[in-house]
Amino acid sequence: MRVNVSVNGEPMAADDVWEGESLLYVLRERLGLPGAKNACEQGECGSCTVYLDGTPVCACLVAAGQVEGRDVVTVEGLAPAGELDEVQRAFVEAGAVQCGFCTPGLIVQAHSLIESSPGVPDDAEIREALAGNLCRCTGYEKILDAVRLAAARKNGPAS
Amino acid sequence: MDFLRPLTWDEALALKAGRPDATPIQGGTDVMVEINLDKGRPAALLDLNPVTELTAWSQEGPVLRIGAGVTYARLIDELGSLLPGLAQASRTVGSPQIRNRGTVAGNLGAASPAGDSHPPLLATGAIVEAESVRGTRMIPITEFYAGVKRHTLEPDELIRAVRVPVATGPQYFSKIGTRNAMVIAVCSFAIALHPEERRVGTGIGSAAPTPRRAPVAEDFLASELDWEGHRPLDPETALRFGEMVAAAASPIDDVRGRADYRVHSLAVMARRTLGWAWNEYTGRRQA
Ligand SMILES: Cc1cc2nc3c(=O)[nH]c(=O)nc-3n(C[C@H](O)[C@H](O)[C@H](O)COP(=O)(O)OP(=O)(O)OC[C@H]3O[C@@H](n4cnc5c(N)ncnc54)[C@H](O)[C@@H]3O)c2cc1C
Numbered sequence: 433m434r435v436n437v438s439v440n441g442e443p444m445a446a447d448d449v450w451e452g453e454s455l456l457y458v459l460r461e462r463l464g465l466p467g468a469k470n471a472c473e474q475g476e477c478g479s480c481t482v483y484l485d486g487t488p489v490c491a492c493l494v495a496a497g498q499v500e501g502r503d504v505v506t507v508e509g510l511a512p513a514g515e516l517d518e519v520q521r522a523f524v525e526a527g528a529v530q531c532g533f534c535t536p537g538l539i540v541q542a543h544s545l546i547e548s549s550p551g552v553p554d555d556a557e558i559r560e561a562l563a564g565n566l567c568r569c570t571g572y573e574k575i576l577d578a579v580r581l582a583a584a585r586k587n588g589p590a591s
Numbered sequence: 592m593d594f595l596r597p598l599t600w601d602e603a604l605a606l607k608a609g610r611p612d613a614t615p616i617q618g619g620t621d622v623m624v625e626i627n628l629d630k631g632r633p634a635a636l637l638d639l640n641p642v643t644e645l646t647a648w649s650q651e652g653p654v655l656r657i658g659a660g661v662t663y664a665r666l667i668d669e670l671g672s673l674l675p676g677l678a679q680a681s682r683t684v685g686s687p688q689i690r691n692r693g694t695v696a697g698n699l700g701a702a703s704p705a706g707d708s709h710p711p712l713l714a715t716g717a718i719v720e721a722e723s724v725r726g727t728r729m730i731p732i733t734e735f736y737a738g739v740k741r742h743t744l745e746p747d748e749l750i751r752a753v754r755v756p757v758a759t760g761p762q763y764f765s766k767i768g769t770r771n772a773m774v775i776a777v778c779s780f781a782i783a784l785h786p787e788e789r790r791v792g793t794g795i796g797s798a799a800p801t802p803r804r805a806p807v808a809e810d811f812l813a814s815e816l817d818w819e820g821h822r823p824l825d826p827e828t829a830l831r832f833g834e835m836v837a838a839a840a841s842p843i844d845d846v847r848g849r850a851d852y853r854v855h856s857l858a859v860m861a862r863r864t865l866g867w868a869w870n871e872y873t874g875r876r877q878a
C-alpha cells in the first residue's frame with residue numbers, strides 16, 4: 433500500500449508498504465531517515481521515539497497505515513539542516529553521547545519534556561519523562577546534565 | 592494482510608461485521624509488538640485511530656463514559672480526580688511514550704491477567720460498552736474476562752467505551768514489579784470504598800487466569816468498617832482483609848514471580864491500600 437505522511441514538515445509518500453510494517457521501518461528503510469533507531473521493536477528502549485502529531489511515541493509500535501495524513505517529526509527535523517536544536521547542542525556539550533544509539537530517541541523525548549515544562553524540570557520529572565529511554569553506555573548522569581542545561585537555556589533558570 | 596481504515600464508527604462496525612477476522616488496532620502497543628516479534632500475523636488490521644468518536648469522554652450522571660480511543664496520558668490528565676484508582680494504575684503503565692498511545696480499551700482487548708487497568712475496573716464495577724452492527728451490549732466487567740488473554744467479545748463486536756462510576760470514596764492501586772517504570776505487574780491490587788452504599792470493591796491482577804475480585808474480603812470489610820468514620824482502622828481487621836484477598840487468588844509460578852510470593856504480596860498490598868484508603872476516608876469525614 434501507499435502511505436502519505438508529512439515528515440519534518442514535508443509531504444512524503446512511501447510505496448509498497450507492507451500492511452504490518454511499522455512507522456519506524458517506513459522512516460528508516462523507505463524514506464531515508466535513519467535518525468530514529470531500531471533496537472528492540474517492542475517499545476522497551478525508546479530509541480525510536482518520534483513526534484506523531486506533536487506527541488512523542490515509539491515509532492516501532494505505530495503501524496505504517498496509522499500515520500496516513502498525519503504529522504511526524506523525527507530527530508532530523510528538530511532544527512534546520514546543518515544546525516542543532518538546544519537539546520542536541522546540550523547533549524554534545526554535556527558529554528551525554530557515547531555510542532549514540534540511544535541519543536536520537538532521548539533527544540526527542542527530552543525535547544518534548546522541555547517544551548511542555550514552564551522552567552527547568554526537577555530530577556524526579558526528568559527521570560519520569562525519560563523512564564522509557566534506555567542507555568547502556570552513559571549511566572544517565574550526563575544525560576540528566578544535558579537536559580537541565582538545555583532546559584535552562586530554553587526556559588530560563590530554575591525558579 | 593489487509594489494512595482497513597474506517598473514518599467513522601459506523602464504518603468501523605460495518606467493516607468488522609464483514610471481516611470478523613480483522614484485528615482492531617488502537618495504540619498498537621500490544622498489537623505491534625506481536626507483529627514485530629512475529630508472534631502471529633493478523634489477517635487484517637482495523638485501524639481505529641481515524642475514528643474520532645472514540646477519542647471523547649463524557650459524564651453521564653454518576654458514570655464516566657470513556658471512549659475506546661482515550662489514551663492513558665489523557666485519562667491521567669483529564670480524569671485523574673474523578674477516577675483516582677484507574678488514574679493511579681494508568682500512571683504505572685509502561686513509559687510516557689506507551690501512555691501516549693496505549694488505551695484502557697486496548698488493555699481490555701488484550702485481556703492479559705497482568706493488565707494494570709483491570710483491578711481498578713473491577714473495584715469500581717465498570718461496564719464495557721461493546722457494539723456491533725447488531726446492537727450494543729453492556730458487559731459488566733466481571734463477565735468480560737474469559738481466561739488468559741481471552742474475553743467475551745463476539746467476533747463482530749468492538750469496544751465503543753468503558754463506563755466507570757465517578758469515585759465517591761477513596762480508591763487506591765498498588766503494583767509489585769522489579770523497578771518503578773516499565774514493568775509488567777508481578778501482581779497488583781486495587782481497592783475502592785463506596786461509602787454511600789457502605790460497600791467495598793476490590794480487584795486482583797496477575798494472580799489468577801483472569802483478573803478477579805475478592806468478594807469474601809469485600810463483604811467482610813464492609814461489615815467491619817465504622818462507616819461513620821469515628822474509629823481508626825482495627826489492625827486485626829486489616830490483617831484479616833489482607834488474608835482474605837490473598838485467599839481469593841490462584842496464582843502460578845512464572846518468570847516474573849512465584850505463586851507463594853504473589854499470595855504474600857497480595858496480602859501486604861491489600862492491607863496497605865486499605866490503610867491509605869481509610870486514612871483518606873476518616874480525614875475527609877473529620878474535615
Ligand atoms: C514497553 C511496553 C510496556 C507496557 N507496560 C504495560 C504496563 O505496565 N501495564 C499494562 O497493563 N500494559 C502494559 N503494556 C501493554 C499495553 O501497552 C497495554 O495493554 C495497552 O493498554 C494496550 O492498549 P493499545 O491501545 O495500545 O492496544 P492495541 O495494541 O491497539 O490493542 C490491544 C488489543 O486490544 C484489541 N483492541 C484495541 N482496541 C479495541 C477496541 N476498540 N475494540 C475491541 N478490541 C480492541 C486489539 O485487537 C488487541 O487485541 C506495555 C506494552 C509495552 C510495549
Ligand code: FES
Binds near residue numbers: 475479481492
Ligand atoms: S525500537 Fe522502538 S522502543 Fe525500542
Ligand code: FES
Binds near residue numbers: 528529533566
Ligand atoms: S550512548 Fe550508547 S546507549 Fe546511550
